[in-house]
Amino acid sequence: MSTEQEVRRFLEEWTDSWKSSSHRSKILHPGGGIQYPGEESRYDPDTEGKRTDAVRQIAPDLRMRLLRWAETGGVLFGEWELSCTIGGRSLKFVGVNRFDLEGDRAREGRAFIDRLELLEFAEPDREVLTLGDLMAAALRPRE
Numbered sequence: 001m002s003t004e005q006e007v008r009r010f011l012e013e014w015t016d017s018w019k020s021s022s023h024r025s026k027i028l029h030p031g032g033g034i035q036y037p038g039e040e041s042r043y044d045p046d047t048e049g050k051r052t053d054a055v056r057q058i059a060p061d062l063r064m065r066l067l068r069w070a071e072t073g074g075v076l077f078g079e080w081e082l083s084c085t086i087g088g089r090s091l092k093f094v095g096v097n098r099f100d101l102e103g104d105r106a107r108e109g110r111a112f113i114d115r116l117e118l119l120e121f122a123e124p125d126r127e128v129l130t131l132g133d134l135m136a137a138a139l140r141p142r143e
Helices: 005-019 021-025 047-057 114-122 131-137
Strands: 030-037 065-074 075-086 088-101 104-115
Touching: 005 021, 005 047, 005 075, 005 088, 005 104, 021 047, 030 047, 088 114, 104 114
Parallel strands: 030 104
Antiparallel strands: 065 075, 075 088, 088 104
16 A cells, blocks of 8 residues: 555656666566567566667657556556657657555556557558457457
8 A cells, every 4th residue: 555645756767667677667667567468478677677778779869658546555557648759750649557566666557558659650550450440350269
């Protein structure tokens, strides 16, 4: 369970955490980790810091803006917007994280994003399917 002061300190650290690996690794407990969509393994504080540095190499102007948040019983949900420039093109997308807090650090975290937005950015000429298209394909009988 976290106090209101610890939650607010975590939110400040989390918002600043995209600045560098040392900032990013401070949001996680030493044994903690965070899971991202499409990734099989979770990132511990060290690997999360290295991942942050790799992202900043590609997008040095990366910024995170916290849109809104809610916390109850040590579980924090935060909606955020990331924006950056990659290869001269602007990218902006919204996601949500869930953190299990212990004090002012996360024991566990999970990020939720719409990966189709990133696919559209990465491959702008590719036809992007809607959620309805994907659901219809998933429900189609298999032979």
